[in-house]
Amino acid sequence: MTIRFDDQVVIVTGSANGLGKSHVLEFARRGARVVVNDLGGARDGSGGSSKAAQAVVEEIVGSGGEAIANAANVAEYDQVEAMVGQAIDKWGRIDVLVNNAGILRDKTFAKMDLADFQMVMDVHLKGSVNCTKAVWEHMRERQYGRIVMTTSSTGLYGNFGQSNYAAAKMALVGLMNTLGLEGHKYGIRVNALSPIAATRMTEDVIPENLLALLRPEAVTPAVIFMCSEDAPSRQIIAAGAGGFAKVTIQETPGIFLKPDSLDAENVAAGWDKIAETEGMRELQFGGEQTEKFLAGAARTLGIKLE
Ligand SMILES: NC(=O)c1ccc[n+]([C@@H]2O[C@H](COP(=O)([O-])OP(=O)(O)OC[C@H]3O[C@@H](n4cnc5c(N)ncnc54)[C@H](O)[C@@H]3O)[C@@H](O)[C@H]2O)c1
Secondary structure: OOOOOOOOEEEEOOOOOHHHHHHHHHHHHOOOEEEEEOOOOOOOOOOOOOHHHHHHHHHHHHOOOEEEEEOOOOOOHHHHHHHHHHHHHHHOOOOEEEEOOOOOOOEOHHHOOHHHHHHHHHHHHHHHHHHHHHHHHHHHHHOOEEEEEEOOHHHHHOOOOEHHHHHHHHHHHHHHHHHHHHHHHHOEEEEEEEEOOOOOOOOOOOOHHHOOOOOHHHOHHHHHHHOOOOOOOOOEEEEEOOEEEEEOOOEOOOOOOOHHHOOHHHHHHOHHHHOOOOOOEOOOOOHHHHHHHHHHHHHHHOOOOO
């Protein structure tokens, strides 16, 4: 069945360039009224202009779509609130939020100023929190919402020289997991995208012959799926070059030590068994870990849990 967004209102942050632009154009092609948000700054977050967002709006309107440009800095709550107000005043609703805006300030941790750490946290983490907070009550009231966080392989697996970006991107996975739980009964589904694409953000690291494969348009279908009515929730989808995969965080069964052997030496001695991946699984919420450990302890000690 064709996925459509007729009558729906979609905000994509950072959508004047790269992945966000590809997402917002596709939402518009599929019938959505879209807010093209972009601060219009440089890759490191400096500067700003609404021209870039305006150009994308003109492209959408030129093909018969409906779009408005917005130059809010996602790191500033007042500006984000005004953006959400602008969309609701014009169209009366917001159905989808794609948190995509981002910057880089790469340096090894040893050489990184705390200001560069903070700036990246502010745009990626606080920016996503701000935008989500600004639409959350509205979505709860309407009992419908689709939200995407943009994470990264750097957050999920680490990358040399990107400690600030890694910390922010993994924080978004925690945010997604908890908001997915809190939004569930209000019809709000929250997912995360781990994209791989050739954009100005990756222009230094992707060889020229691979650029065509890594076009942002190859990532966007994952976002469209995650924002559709039948979207899953609390999933991380990695996407790029035509590939799509689910990323999970899992836990091994582990070992249980009895009180008389409960020391660091036995953790060291048991490490191979602790790390044994057979039977590894994804837990559904934090408290499940407590339940699992208490059940394991009860089994090991032969006691009954009340
Ligand atoms: N390109 C990749 O391979 C890749 C990989 C992993 C994650 N990502 C993530 O995907 C997202 C999009 O990245 P991209 O590669 O398209 O980069 P990009 O630089 O082409 O696009 C990012 C856009 O965000 C805008 N922006 C930056 N700060 C903003 C702010 N404070 N408020 C509003 N807009 C702001 C920029 O002006 C820019 O248009 C980012 O979150 C990035 O971290 C990209």
